[in-house]
Amino acid sequence: MQRIIYLDNAATSFPKPPSVIAEVTGILRSGCGNPGRSSHRLSLAAANTVYECREKIAELFGGEAERVVFTLNASAALNLAIKSTLRRGDHVLISDIEHNSVLRPVATLAEKGLISFDIYEGFENGEEQIKELKKRIKPTTKMICACHHSNVCNFTLPIERIGRFCRETGLIFLVDASQSAGTLPINTETSFIDLLCAPGHKGLYGPPGAGFVIYGKRFEKELPDTFTEGGNGVRSLSPFMPDFLPDRLEAGTLPLLSIAGLSKGIDFINSFPPGELLKKEKRLCSLMQNRLSDINGIKIYGNKPGALLLFSAKGFTSEKLAARLNDYGICVRAGLHCSPLAHRKFGTPEGDGAVRVSLGAFNTENDALSLSYCVEKILRAES
Amino acid sequence: MNTEITIVLRSVTHAMKGKKLLYQNGIRSIVVKPSHLEEGCGYGLSVSASYADAAAEILEKNNIRIVKIIRF
Numbered sequence: 001m002q003r004i005i006y007l008d009n010a011a012t013s014f015p016k017p018p019s020v021i022a023e024v025t026g027i028l029r030s031g032c033g034n035p036g037r038s039s040h041r042l043s044l045a046a047a048n049t050v051y052e053c054r055e056k057i058a059e060l061f062g063g064e065a066e067r068v069v070f071t072l073n074a075s076a077a078l079n080l081a082i083k084s085t086l087r088r089g090d091h092v093l094i095s096d097i098e099h100n101s102v103l104r105p106v107a108t109l110a111e112k113g114l115i116s117f118d119i120y121e122g123f124e125n126g127e128e129q130i131k132e133l134k135k136r137i138k139p140t141t142k143m144i145c146a147c148h149h150s151n152v153c154n155f156t157l158p159i160e161r162i163g164r165f166c167r168e169t170g171l172i173f174l175v176d177a178s179q180s181a182g183t184l185p186i187n188t189e190t191s192f193i194d195l196l197c198a199p200g201h202k203g204l205y206g207p208p209g210a211g212f213v214i215y216g217k218r219f220e221k222e223l224p225d226t227f228t229e230g231g232n233g234v235r236s237l238s239p240f241m242p243d244f245l246p247d248r249l250e251a252g253t254l255p256l257l258s259i260a261g262l263s264k265g266i267d268f269i270n271s272f273p274p275g276e277l278l279k280k281e282k283r284l285c286s287l288m289q290n291r292l293s294d295i296n297g298i299k300i301y302g303n304k305p306g307a308l309l310l311f312s313a314k315g316f317t318s319e320k321l322a323a324r325l326n327d328y329g330i331c332v333r334a335g336l337h338c339s340p341l342a343h344r345k346f347g348t349p350e351g352d353g354a355v356r357v358s359l360g361a362f363n364t365e366n367d368a369l370s371l372s373y374c375v376e377k378i379l380r381a382e383s
Numbered sequence: 384m385n386t387e388i389t390i391v392l393r394s395v396t397h398a399m400k401g402k403k404l405l406y407q408n409g410i411r412s413i414v415v416k417p418s419h420l421e422e423g424c425g426y427g428l429s430v431s432a433s434y435a436d437a438a439a440e441i442l443e444k445n446n447i448r449i450v451k452i453i454r455f
Contacts, residue, residue, distance in 0.1 A: 036394065039414075051400065234393070236424040
């Protein structure tokens with residue numbers, strides 16, 4: 001069987017740590033109760049698993065366990081965070097590197113005439129960023145959304161600085177940490193983040209099927225609107241959702257297996273010294289950058305090393321090159337990566353996008369060298 | 384006389400948090416699902432009656448709202 005070289009960790013990390021697999025299969029084998037529904041041991045064990053995961057998330061990113069609201073993925077988390085807190089007439093600022101998971105809910109609300117929004121230029125430098133935000137802010141501005149780290153290029157917004165600005169001006173600060181959670185340090189308290197949204201299956205190494213929002217302390221008083229209503233084992237006689245977190249925003253059965261796996265994924269991340277995974281990814285990224293930049297016809301977008309590498313090849317559409325790499329067992333993602341705003345900012349070919357290589361904890365130097373070698377081979381064969 | 388009381392909390396999340404806090408303070412408790420609550424389903428902590436006041440104080444100090452205490 002052909003060996004797989006997995007370089008699509010920004011879509012979902014793979015492989016998953018053995019402890020994650022063992023936890024998920026163990027629960028399936030030993031009993032999978034519904035958390036928060038019953039008083040029997042399987043239901044209570046499930047509730048305990050869910051609670052432990054809330055605690056680990058709160059410890060890793062700051063906040064209280066009961067303000068960690070589980071969703072099915074990061075898109076659901078972002079939709080919930082945006083739609084539960086914005087009100088009619090509000091204005092929102094989103095950055096020019098936002099994923100469609102932010103752009104689309106905001107644009108949809110705007111199309112319905114409920115809110116308005118503008119796109120601000122993202123800067124990595126804090127002072128430049130604040131200058132730009134000050135130019136864009138309106139009297140009706142209620143929220144600033146910042147994608148912490150682009151899913152397209154190694155580009156990071158200065159969230160600590162934006163957070164301080166939001167706190168000083170009373171704005172809600174939403175951070176999309178889809179690409180940074182587990183890789184870059186994030187603290188909701190010191191960065192004044194009111195809404196932190198992340199998936200469990202990328203840099204936190206859980207299985208697909210769980211994401212979360214950490215609601216800031218302000219939402220204990222400014223109660224968020226419900227987004228999905230239904231059963232959750234709390235106050236069943238009331239036709240309305242409870243008025244406290246997390247139960248107000250969690251209707252229906254929680255994805256226990258994904259949450260249990262995420263809990264072990266967080267343990268996996270915590271087993272490394274801070275910054276070590278990113279350091280390794282930067283080293284592998286630099287290696288690929290150096291090799292690819294020696295190949296005729298390759299264009300690399302952004303030269304900062306990190307977990308991502310974005311490039312295109314002369315004479316190839318991004319999808320064609322990704323398909324050729326797949327023939328060699330190399331898994332990368334081509335196209336626009338659901339981030340047309342970011343592709344426009346970084347100048348990839350209009351409509352086609354580029355090939356994205358995304359590294360993870362299990363990638364090796366051999367993976368990086370294989371990628372460069374195969375790209376060169378493909379280009380040489382077809383030129 | 385029953386030696387256990389039930390401290391009713393707002394949800395299973397608060398019950399799990401409360402159980403951990405009480406344990407850290409040397410009080411053993413069990414998460415239970417009490418019946419006949421005014422608002423329908425809910426969860427609580429079953430604690431020895433001799434620790435009732437101490438347990439309630441710990442929970443309140445840690446912002447875990449007590450819905451009610453059922454003494455048998």
